[in-house]
Amino acid sequence: MEFKIKSLDSLAGKHKRILVFDCEFWHVLAKPKDNMHIKKSESNFFFIPREIGGFVLEKKKGAWNLNKPFFVTFEKPPRDTVLPISHYSTVTPQTGYKLDEIEQQLGIPWGEAFYSKLDSSGQKLYNEGMQVYLEDTNIKKHMKSPEWYIKFMNNYSRSLIIVKGTGDIEALENASKVYNFQYKKPLDVIDIAEWNEESNKLCKTAKLAGTFDCIKKYLNEDVKKIADVLPLEKAHDPSTDASMTLLIALYIESQKP
DSSP states (O other): OEEOOHHHHHHHTTOSEEEEEEEEEEEEEOOTTOOSOEEOSSSOEEEEEEEEEEEEEEEETTEEEEOOOEEEEEOOOSSOBBOOOGGGSOOOHHHHHHHHHHHHHHOSOGGGOBGGGSOHHHHHHHHHHHHHHHHOHHHHHTEEOTTHHHHHHHHHTTSEEEESSSHHHHHHHHHHHHHTOOOOOOSEEEEGGGGHHHHHHHHSOOSHHHHHHHHGGGOOHHHHHHHTTSOOSOTTSHHHHHHHHHHHHHHHHHTOO
């Protein structure tokens, strides 16, 4: 599908290729000598992608072409990780219900549910929950080996990328060290998190879904044409979050003098 949109031309600048993506993460328990982007908490950890969704826009002969959205999932890394929960997973409703039950039975904050920190009964629940997540039909159907990152990095390094925050970029850098592939920088980065202060003023929130719900009524007719064909079904589905990220970026661009 082709689009001719002034705000997309302006957003892209000199670039002819835009990659918009979003990740949900494996929370990996850090070791003292890990050279990662570490998140400091009661249990220091780092992120690597667990699910990635998004799409590519390419400009050809003056028009933008939207490639088919992609969605990819990854096996549990060979490290101690937090058990996924339904709220941040693109799972079927049945799996989500089971994960909610297990999360409730564990009875500890989600971000602390590392296997090594659980007692024997908690570890049994963890193993059950991990199997439920990995065997979910939607997760299993889209599962890729780490070799997928090589193809993704080739696209990534030839694109202007649009993200919200630096977490997805840091997770890719971390994954390159875990799986020993080359991290290649993108041509440029647009980070809509830089608009958080303005979002808080206009929308009373800077969260992605809240910001999108606030600004969608202000989208011009050209941008609505893209919105009509993007996946926008469920927050925390990476493909949906990537779609909201692009549309917010286009709104921000349209407000510039």
